Each structure stands twice: as C-alpha cells, then as structure tokens.
C-alpha cells in the first residue's frame with residue numbers, strides 16, 4: 001500500500017504560475033549575456049598562488065608520478081617558469097623542497113641552513129622576478145628523516161622545541177627575501193613565535209599566512225611523493241593536524257592564530273572543506289585562502305586522463321567554488337594553466 005497522500009488530487013493540480021507566482025528563476029539563465037550579467041563570483045589570475053617543488057642541480061626536471069604535469073625543478077628552470085607565471089599575472093608562488101636523504105635528520109636541522117635549496121630559490125627568484133610574491137613554508141617535514149612536521153622524541157612530536165626551530169627558520173627565510181611565511185606544521189604557538197622572531201629581526205613587513213586549519217587528510221598523498229616523505233613517514237599526523245570531523249575546532253585554531261598575529265588564514269585541503277572556508281570568512285572577515293592540495297589535483301587529472309570528466313572544466317569549477325565559498329585566493333598546482341586559460 002502506498003502511504004503517500006498527494007496534497008491535491010491530480011484534477012486539482014495547480015499550474016506552474018499558480019505555484020511560483022510571477023517568479024521564474026530560469027528567466028536570467030536564458031542566454032549567455034544574462035548569465036554573465038548576474039554572475040556572482042569570478043575567478044581571476046589575481047586569485048592564484050602557485051606551489052612549486054624545487055631541487056638541487058642544473059637544468060633538470062623530475063616527473064612526479066602521482067601528479068602528471070607537475071615537476072620538481074632545479075633552480076635555473078624554476079626561475080624561468082616563475083618568470084613565465086609572472087608574465088601571465090600570477091601574483092605569488094609557494095616553494096617546497098625535495099632534498100637529499102643524507103641532509104634529513106631527526107630535528108630537520110637543514111631548514112636552518114641559509115644556503116638550503118629553499119633559501120637559494122628565494123634569492124634566485126627574487127633577483128630574477130622581483131615582482132613575484134614568495135611564500136615559504138617553515139614546517140620541518142621536508143627536512144626530517146621521519147617525515148613529520150616537528151621534532152620527534154620518543155614517539156612524540158615535541159611542540160615547543162619545534163616552535164623554536166620553525167621561528168628560527170622563518171627568520172632565515174625572511175633574510176633570504178621571503179614575503180610571506182606560511183607555517184604548515186600546526187604546532188601550538190608557532191604564529192606568535194614567528195611574529196616575535198620576525199619583528200625582533202627587523203622583518204615587520206613580512207606577513208604570515210597561517211595554515212590555520214590544516215586537517216589530517218588522505219589528500220596529501222601525492223605531495224609526499226613530491227617532497228620525498230612518503231617512504232619516511234612513521235605513523236600519522238593526527239596529534240597535530242585537526243580531526244577532519246571537526247568544525248568548531250577549526251574556528252578556535254583560526255581565532256588563536258589571529259590573536260597571535262596571523263595576517264591571512266588558509267584552509268587545507270580545499271574542496272572537502274568549503275564549509276570551513278565559509279565559516280572562517282563569515283566569522284573573522286580576514287583574507288582567507290584555500291590550498292587545493294595534491295590529491296585534489298591528482299583526482300581531477302586522473303579522471304580526465306580516463307576520459308571520465310572534462311578536466312579543464314572540472315578544474316575551473318573547483319576553483320570558482322573556492323571563490324563562492326569566500327576565498328580571496330587559492331593555492332593550486334593548476335595556476336599557470338589557469339592563468340593561460342583566463343588570458344585566452
């Protein structure tokens with residue numbers, strides 16, 4: 001027996017006009033010109049931050065199997081690619097290193113070497129492309145022998161010792177010419193410590209983009225291949241990244257980082273966390289960014305390679321979704337490609 005009782009019998013069905021009154025929401029969708037006229041959000045080249053992977057050596061680019069179209073580049077090639085991105089109007093890049101295993105240790109001490117590949121990259125790019133904003137990460141993971149973002153002692157990522165190291169690294173990155181320090185490690189107190197260290201060394205104008213809400217996520221997999229931590233990582237990062245079940249906790253993290261002096265907030269990963277982006281934007285009205293992480297990139301590329309989706313359209317749709325959710329900008333591996341498409 002069907003228990004559903006229609007509100008009206010079909011003989012008394014109302015016409016569409018009786019139901020909607022004079023409102024017809026399709027009216028403004030009828031043509032391209034009217035859709036453009038009422039479009040609420042737009043993606044522009046000014047919204048893009050391009051994360052790149054750098055390595056030592058010369059004239060070499062290495063493929064990253066899980067990230068087709070993304071390469072680790074030696075600095076000579078990276079400078080050329082960044083020049084090209086600048087010509088397209090991309091405002092900023094974010095750099096990540098893949099260093100020799102021999103340079104990685106328990107405390108990630110190589111991050112403090114002013115001549116490590118990240119600091120050399122900053123100097124080389126600043127010299128060649130001064131108009132490009134440079135964002136560096138002060139997290140330890142590419143430099144540790146265990147792939148964690150902090151110093152590991154007796155199975156524990158020790159917070160305060162890590163914060164000291166991260167803040168010292170931030171000063172060296174600023175000395176090399178970084179414009180924005182973006183610590184991705186999620187240690188408590190790192191934003192305040194970095195702000196104090198930068199200010200004490202005369203870098204009042206160097207900004208901090210906080211990876212305020214970084215979730216423990218499966219979407220970072222391909223990045224770990226890119227920076228070479230995939231085979232090193234012991235355990236998981238759940239004692240410092242946010243549980244992806246939580247939203248109030250993300251608000252508390254962002255609030256804490258703002259109190260400590262963050263200039264900009266970031267949500268990471270991106271697409272599965274649009275609700276967090278909207279919440280942070282509505283709550284704090286601060287410059288808010290999303291990191292469309294490696295796994296998000298790889299999913300779009302893999303489905304497109306199989307002919308299952310239109311990759312370019314999925315890319316554009318996902319990026320515009322970040323704007324709709326409240327983002328001021330997006331870190332995306334698609335940046336140069338999107339910049340080309342927006343230009344064309």
Ligand code: PBG
Nearest residue numbers: 139141149184219220223293294
């Ligand atoms: C770690 C770090 C991660 C990413 C950048 N820095 C996550 C991780 O390895 O746990 C992810 C970036 C991406 O997936 O694109 N500090």
